[in-house]
Amino acid sequence: MDNPIRIGISTCLLGEKVRYDGGHAHAHHVTALLADRVEFHPVCPEVGCGMGIPREPVRLVGTPESCRLVGRESGADWTGRMTAWAQNALDELADAGLCGFIFKAKSPSSGMTRIKVYPENGGQSVSHAGVGLFARLFMERFPLLPVEDEGRLHDIGLRANFLERVFVQHRWNSVFMAEKTMKGLINFHTSHKMLLRSHDIPTYRKMGSLVAGGKTMPRDELFDHYGRLLAQAMAHKPTARKNADVLMHAMGYFKAMLTADEKQECLEIIENYKKEMIPLIVPITLMNHYVRKYGVHYLKDQCYLAPHPLELKLRNHA
Template identity: 65%
Template sequence: MDDRIRIGISACLAGQPVRYDGSAAKAEHLTGTLAKYLDFHPVCPEVGCGMGVPREAVRLVGTPENPRLVGNRTGRDWTATMRDWAGPALDELEKQRLCGFIFKAKSPSSGLSRVKVYAEDGGQPVSYAGVGLFASLVTERFPLLPVEDDGRLHDVGLRANFIERIFVEHRWHQLADQGLTMKALIDFHTRHKMLVRAHDVAGYRELGKLVADGKHLGLDALARQYHERLAKALALKPTVRKNVDVLMHAMGYFKKQLSPDEKQECLEIIDNYRNELVPLIVPVTLLNHYVRKYDDAYLRGQYYLNPHPLDLKLRNHA
């Protein structure tokens, strides 16, 4: 990548001691190797809106559809205060041109899902389907932004999918910065075809049709619709079946060059991946070898074969 990728992150996950009790919750599984490639923009909405450190813990009260942010002990309602603070804060996030956001799981301000919501009279939670107040404002303002929470990102597959998405979003920003043209958009689409296909076959077809019909839409409308459909497609996780489909498709580009032994070896390794005997990195490495050996220009440009730096090891367990 030409420059580091900027993403938002709950400040406590970045190691800042901003939790209600003055502690941090540094997410080493996110801020370790990834720090070589990402610039983290830390945000603590509770401190930002004036709660201070240490502070009274807060929780969501009411219903999952319309919760209020309320102090556990005093019952002070922070909802309007946080909403007022969030307006300028979201404007600042827009200026940062983030490529993703990692939230603190289950936080009443920053949790993306599974946040406890309490009844007005306290007691036991009435729902575990709440969304943190600030997180809901971020996703409403930036609906195409790749977002996850630190809890879900312990899952290797979810982490790989999220990181793949932020790298694609970064390349989309670069496309816009370099000056969007029809030629540049077609090149972007061409290089991401196999990657998208591994996530969403229907999305892969729809994006192809969208680009083919693009001259009738106008460049601005095309770019907007393309980005929306791309984000929707990449939000779906790749599966073994979809990856096998892409691997077989890629192998087809070498049908005239591969010797019988090479073809058999490739089929066996793809089948081993299909049966979950080897991780995805194994057939991908073999295909990259054939790309270099036979100098296939189309596959050489496919981000599917090199979606992110190898030292992240995101395909070593898939």
């Protein structure tokens, strides 16, 4: 695909010195992995809404459902200014073609989960159920986009699922932003069938029914509905059991072509993966070998067998 993969990211995670203390929070485990493969779109809501560098740190005050962004010492209320700035910023981000966003963990402006919210009366009953002010506005505006924070991305499983969703979103953006045709939708759905099955079979079936009856729906409604189901399906994490089922399904396409030894080898490797004794890359590599050896054209087009660059090593961990 010619259009770049754009990911929004909290500016400090790129090593820029924009934090309240004049420092940064460079997320090397994110930037080193993706620097050559994505185009980062940095956003610092605190600087954006007019806070200086360095600056008084801020915190959320109130309740998780209704809170304000205020200075820790002065009590200066930044809620209105950040909300007003965010409306313009989100309009610009809507035109940026983002495929996801990586937030700064624990930030009262950019944290996406478990942010401290202090009571209005200064009591001790601090809640950890808050969402950063900008992060909340972003997720409300773009509920279908994959989002994570850099802390959670240390987990290889969460990282793999997030980036798989990003690459799927990129491919979907390419279809959605081009002329919306039934052919384009059918091709996209067909090539993603096995990948969708590895995430959420019930939603995958709904998507198949939607595409099958797509000619009876207004085109914009069809694409919007499919996009919502796509995000819903991809939000479910794959498991070893779900992947093993997909691998067995893929094996069915060339099962009759395999020798007895090849068939036994294939079954053993899938079973060992299912027991989490080997990483997913092992059966996937074997599947790709048989696909090329036996010329199974349907499987050659399945994104499941190569959903993202091999160099990311997202399937290399048991």
